[in-house]
């Protein structure tokens with residue numbers, strides 16, 4: 084147990100958690116919505132500090148991040164817990180087990196052990212992923228500081244629902260972030276995820292404006308968020324931030340509490356890609372349909388392919404220090 088950051092006293096031993104945009108008011112002896120922060124006598128504790136429930140060595144493309152050290156390995160870890168309750172969560176066993184944090188199988192780790200393991204494995208970054216890393220902020224922050232001291236980059240894969248205070252702190256701790264923009268409707272966020280869209284959009288812009296490398300993912304779900312209008316609205320929003328901000332449009336598969344929808348047809352993802360490009364986005368990638376050609380990075384100047392991929396694998400990497408070898412245009416990203 085570790086005393087939590089980002090909270091203040093409320094009335095009669097209640098506390099108000101300020102880590103994410105739910106701002107839970109938590110009575111003495113109770114936990115917040117994520118299940119991993121508990122008020123004990125007016126002190127808020129993080130219950131999942133160092134309780135690592137999943138850790139793997141992944142290609143950074145799997146996060147997905149296509150413009151941050153492409154082709155490198157990232158040491159990826161998670162605790163249980165999430166501040167959303169998405170009906171279609173791909174990692175629901177981890178994310179929705181916050182209230183079982185003590186019983187869920189885990190390994191107790193220190194930040195030093197995580198960084199040492201990552202370095203030994205040949206990783207070039209640490210990724211906080213699989214569940215929602217905001218809800219294990221205290222551990223992730225300690226790992227990030229040590230990772231930077233040892234030359235590793237740091238990555239969050241997030242729903243983007245952290246509070247502004249937490250986002251501000253994270254801007255000094257993470258080099259890259261992939262944020263889900265799950266839809267472009269408050270109704271979707273309310274009914275499917277248990278959150279609000281506006282805060283997520285604000286955070287996408289905020290991280291970008293404060294120098295963090297940002298990529299965005301949208302899981303395209305048949306009949307729920309896949310209309311041309313909605314996909315176009317997401318694409319136009321991203322293009323107002325920067326036309327070179329990468330957008331990953333990924334295929335949904337029926338899972339967890341959303342078994343009543345079919346998988347996304349590949350054709351729909353190609354349409355989504357076309358919509359993104361028509362909105363002015365230079366890097367729109369199709370996800371979960373390997374080998375379809377939608378995974379290559381093209382020069383925003385001349386259009387030549389500068390990184391050729393198949394799934395998470397790099398087939399050919401032609402860029403010269405972040406520039407197109409043919410026309411020397413700079414491709415936005417973190418290349419070294």
Ligand code: SF4
Nearest residue numbers: 100103106107115117
């Ligand atoms: S981090 Fe957890 S306890 Fe804190 S506001 Fe968010 S859901 Fe509530």
